Amino acid sequence: MNLLPKSSKEFGSVDYWEKFFQQRGKKAFEWYGTYLELCGVLHKYIKPREKVLVVGCGNSELSEQLYDVGYQDIVNIDISEVVIKQMKERNASRRPRMSFLKMDMTQMEFPDASFQVVLDKGTLDAVLTDEEEKTLQQVDRMLAEVGRVLQVGGRYLCISLAQAHVLKKAVGHFSREGWMVRVHQVASSQDQLLEAEPRFSLPVFAFIMTKFRPVTGSALQIFELCAQEQGKPVRLESAERLAEAVRERQQYAWLCSQLYRKAGLGSVSLDLCNGDTGEPRYTLHVVDSPTVKPSRDNHFAIFIIPQGRETEWLFGMEEGRKQLAASAGFRRLITVALHRGQQYEGMDSIQAELSARVMELAPAGMPAQLQVPFLSVGGDIGVRIVQHQDCSPLSGDYVIEDVQGDDRRYFRRLIFLSNRNVVQSEARLLQDVSHRAQKKRKKDRKKHRPADTPEDLPAAPGQSIDKSYLCCEHHKAMIAGLALLKNPERLLETPLALLVVGLGGGSLPLFIHDHFPKSCIHAVEIDPSMLEVATQWFGFSQSDRMKVHIADGLDFITRLAEEEARPHYDVIMFDVDSKDPTLGMSCPPPAFVAQLFLQKVKSILTSEGVFILNLVCRDLGLKDSVLAGLKAVFPLLYVRRIEGEVNEILFCQLHSESKLATPELLEMARALEQTLRKPGKGWDDTYVLSDMLNTVKIV
Numbered sequence: 001m002n003l004l005p006k007s008s009k010e011f012g013s014v015d016y017w018e019k020f021f022q023q024r025g026k027k028a029f030e031w032y033g034t035y036l037e038l039c040g041v042l043h044k045y046i047k048p049r050e051k052v053l054v055v056g057c058g059n060s061e062l063s064e065q066l067y068d069v070g071y072q073d074i075v076n077i078d079i080s081e082v083v084i085k086q087m088k089e090r091n092a093s094r095r096p097r098m099s100f101l102k103m104d105m106t107q108m109e110f111p112d113a114s115f116q117v118v119l120d121k122g123t124l125d126a127v128l129t130d131e132e133e134k135t136l137q138q139v140d141r142m143l144a145e146v147g148r149v150l151q152v153g154g155r156y157l158c159i160s161l162a163q164a165h166v167l168k169k170a171v172g173h174f175s176r177e178g179w180m181v182r183v184h185q186v187a188s189s190q191d192q193l194l195e196a197e198p199r200f201s202l203p204v205f206a207f208i209m210t211k212f213r214p215v216t217g218s219a220l221q222i223f224e225l226c227a228q229e230q231g232k233p234v235r236l237e238s239a240e241r242l243a244e245a246v247r248e249r250q251q252y253a254w255l256c257s258q259l260y261r262k263a264g265l266g267s268v269s270l271d272l273c274n275g276d277t278g279e280p281r282y283t284l285h286v287v288d289s290p291t292v293k294p295s296r297d298n299h300f301a302i303f304i305i306p307q308g309r310e311t312e313w314l315f316g317m318e319e320g321r322k323q324l325a326a327s328a329g330f331r332r333l334i335t336v337a338l339h340r341g342q343q344y345e346g347m348d349s350i351q352a353e354l355s356a357r358v359m360e361l362a363p364a365g366m367p368a369q370l371q372v373p374f375l376s377v378g379g380d381i382g383v384r385i386v387q388h389q390d391c392s393p394l395s396g397d398y399v400i401e402d403v404q405g406d407d408r409r410y411f412r413r414l415i416f417l418s419n420r421n422v423v424q425s426e427a428r429l430l431q432d433v434s435h436r437a438q439k440k441r442k443k444d445r446k447k448h449r450p451a452d453t454p455e456d457l458p459a460a461p462g463q464s465i466d467k468s469y470l471c472c473e474h475h476k477a478m479i480a481g482l483a484l485l486k487n488p489e490r491l492l493e494t495p496l497a498l499l500v501v502g503l504g505g506g507s508l509p510l511f512i513h514d515h516f517p518k519s520c521i522h523a524v525e526i527d528p529s530m531l532e533v534a535t536q537w538f539g540f541s542q543s544d545r546m547k548v549h550i551a552d553g554l555d556f557i558t559r560l561a562e563e564e565a566r567p568h569y570d571v572i573m574f575d576v577d578s579k580d581p582t583l584g585m586s587c588p589p590p591a592f593v594a595q596l597f598l599q600k601v602k603s604i605l606t607s608e609g610v611f612i613l614n615l616v617c618r619d620l621g622l623k624d625s626v627l628a629g630l631k632a633v634f635p636l637l638y639v640r641r642i643e644g645e646v647n648e649i650l651f652c653q654l655h656s657e658s659k660l661a662t663p664e665l666l667e668m669a670r671a672l673e674q675t676l677r678k679p680g681k682g683w684d685d686t687y688v689l690s691d692m693l694n695t696v697k698i699v
Contacts, residue, residue: 032159032161032204034061037186037187038186038204039065040186041184041206042066042119045157045184046066046157047116048069048070048072050071050073050116050117051073051075051114051116052071052074052075052115052116052117052119053110053114053115053117053149054074054075054077055077055119056077056079056121056122056123056126057076057077057100058080058083059083059087060121063076064091064095067095067097068095072097072098075098075101075115076098076099076100077100077101077103077108078102079102079105080102084100087100088100105123105146106138106142106145107141107145108145108148108149112148112149113151113152113154115150115154116150116154116155117150118149118150118154118156119157120146120156120158120159122160123158124139124160125160125166127139128165139169140173143170143173143174147174147179147211150211151211152212153210154210155208155210156208156209157206157207158170158206158207158209159204159205159206160205161202161205162205164243167207168239168243170207170209171183171207171223171239171242174209175221175223175239178218179209179211179212180212180222180224181222181224181239182208182210182225182233183205183206183224183226183245184205184206184207184226185203185204186205186206202250202253203253221239222235223237223238223242225242225245252270256360256361259286259363260362260363260364261364267318268286269283269286271283271284272284272354274342279339279341279342281338283339284336284337284358285321286334286361287333287335288331289325289331290331291326292329292330296367296370297370298329298331299332299362299363299366299367300331300362300370301330301332301334301372301373301375302333302351302354302358302373303324303328303334303335303376304336304347304374304375305335305336305338305377305382306376306377306378306380306382306404307338307381307383307384308382308383308384308404308413309403311415311422313645314644315335316421321333328375332361332362336350338350338381338382340384340386340401340415347380347381350374350381354374358372377406382403383402383403383410384402385401385403386399387400387401387402387412387537388537392527392529393529394526394529395416395418395527395529395530395579398414398415398416398417398424398533400412400413400414400533400537410428411427411429411471412427412464413425413426414426423472424504424505424577425506425533425534425538426472427465427471427505427507427539428465429464430464430465467510467514467682468514468683468684469687470687472507473642473647474575474614474642474645475507475508475575477649477692477693478612478614479511479512479689480689480692480693481571481649481651481693482672483665483668483669483693484610484638484660484668485570485571488668488671488672488675489671489672489674490675491672492515492517492675495518495519495520496516496518496520496570497522497570497571498519498520498521498522498569498570498571498573499521499522499524499557499569499571499572500524500573500575501553501556501592502573502577502588503524503525503530503531503534503540503548504525504530504534504575505533505534505537506523506534506535506538506539506540507538508573508575509521509523510538510546513543513546515683520545522547522549523549524548524551524553525548525549526551526552528550531548531550553574553576554597557597557600557604558597558600561600561604566603567604568604568605568606569604569605570606570608570609570610571609571610571611571612572604572609572610572611573611573614574592574611574612575587577616584619585616585617585618585619586616586617586618587614587615587616587617588614588615594629598630598633598634601633602633605654607654607655608654608655609654610652610653611634612649612650612651613650613652614649615649616647616648617648627639630652630699631699634653634654635653635654635656636652636655636656636658636698637650637652637698638696638697638698638699639697639698640692640695640696640697641695651696662693662694666694669689669690673689
């Protein structure tokens with residue numbers, strides 16, 4: 001039997017509802033959920049002794065079930081004479097104090113301030129079918145009547161799908177009247193989430209509009225969102241922001257339904273936010289592996305990424321997550337990254353917090369009552385200590401944080417929050433500092449205070465850095481490129497002039513300064529904040545052999561190239577990122593590889609020098625263009641790809657006849673390393689220069 005209207009406009013028709021209830025008979029019709037699904041929000045906002053008016057009651061059992069649990073002062077109205085007669089007959093003997101009246105809610109017959117609650121389950125949605133003038137006028141009359149019959153302090157509790165035009169109308173009307181506006185998302189049962197054909201593709205919300213006494217001249221407007229059954233409401237600054245927040249939750253519900261119906265939607269990621277503050281708490285990535293053969297126990301798993309390791313290729317890149325999912329052997333794997341600035345007690349508490357939410361992302365066909373495994377590396381959530389947070393006028397918000405690595409050693413990182421999955425600079429902390437940090441972590445747990453409070457800052461943060469260790473693979477490859485210089489075995493006794501564009505934490509120029517005692521380094525950094533960061537947090541310092549110039553690298557090199565007695569550098573290094581995330585090349589900015597500028601770089605490079613460039617380019621066409629441009633200026637061009645990363649290190653020289661075969665290149669790297677490994681030099685034994693050049697290719 002088809003009970004649905006031919007068009008949405010019929011929802012506003014008296015004739016439609018008379019026919020609807022005649023055809024349906026006495027079987028209850030529950031818009032937007034049963035009493036069991038709605039009772040949490042109803043009990044939160046309605047007190048048992050309050051006088052309640054239910055508008056557009058239909059033949060729903062909601063009033064009856066409220067009555068049976070103690071809410072007995074209830075008046076029900078509906079425009080359909082058929083349904084009012086049915087409901088009177090059904091309740092006359094069992095619920096004598098509850099009344100049913102045929103009445104038009106746009107012209108109610110009750111005195112002013114007769115009720116403390118007006119309850120509406122789907123009626124506003126049924127009336128507000130479009131935004132035509134006639135419809136809006138009818139809704140205005142309905143909402144005005146709701147306001148008239150409510151007492152001051154009373155509440156209009158409207159169950160709705162919160163479609164954009166409905167939310168806009170309801171929020172706009174009551175906020176202009178000076179009422180407090182709250183939108184509360186109604187929790188869906190797990191059974192409803194996993195229905196093959198859910199009743200609605202949108203989640204259900206409750207509007208709670210609280211009537212305040214009018215205050216002459218007051219422009220105060222209160223907008224709140226409550227996204228959890230027992231969560232605290234979050235205050236929002238405007239009706240527009242409230243509508244945006246509701247739309248985000250509707251999109252999440254739609255995403256859940258899509259993920260349930262089909263696998264392989266592509267790259268799917270979302271943030272789960274703290275219900276009290278609205279701040280992101282977890283970032284989830286959904287990874288499907290359609291090639292995994294299904295079995296009872298491999299449908300679904302959750303992988304908790306230890307704090308500080310979300311930047312690693314395996315966890316931070318889509319290709320890495322696919323590899324992780326395939327090796328884990330599950331049809332669907334959800335990786336969970338923990339956000340800095342949030343407190344986590346441990347794996348058990350995270351599992352308890354996430355269990356219900358992640359089940360909304362489960363695939364179809366999962367056996368009932370299946371225990372979903374939570375996986376991690378080493379079984380713990382890692383350690384992250386935020387040491388410092390600030391904002392640079394040029395680079396934006398950034399943090400300095402200490403994280404624990406695989407070997408229980410601690411690493412200090414510079415992260416730009418505009419690209420929080422990329423480590424801008426990294427340095428290893430000395431072992432004794434690592435132990436102190438571990439003890440401090442235990443102490444912090446006892447105190448239960450945030451890790452970024454002033455007490456956490458060490459007295460001399462820059463003095464804790466292991467300056468002999470290079471964390472970044474692309475920095476190791478750039479250092480290995482020095483083997484291309486003439487007589488690498490004598491470089492420690494050879495005066496070297498180097499220009500490094502892009503300071504960051506200062507690890508690269510500092511390593512060169514400490515390991516090549518005759519070197520003279522000019523570092524160029526556009527952001528003065530980064531010099532402060534490098535000095536205070538990464539052990540960087542200037543000397544007579546190390547000078548930092550605060551300047552745009554483009555301008556600095558252009559100025560040098562135009563000087564009559566221009567300086568010449570044995571080595572020029574570019575390790576500078578782009579501030580524009582829309583470009584297909586994030587390092588360096590495109591202007592640094594423009595033909596005219598490369599000619600200027602060439603003019604300040606010695607004849608046998610080497611120009612070393614860190615290239616991060618995901619656009620293959622753009623990358624080919626960059627390589628061709630470099631080749632036009634520097635006839636000899638080597639490329640070294642960094643495994644597991646997008647980075648490629650380019651080594652550029654001026655004379656193609658100087659080309660070295662791989663065995664010769666490796667021999668020169670070994671000669672340089674043998675010199676650097678001399679006693680007292682503080683060389684990292686895990687760093688093998690020849691390994692860095694083993695896979696170099698000539699363009």
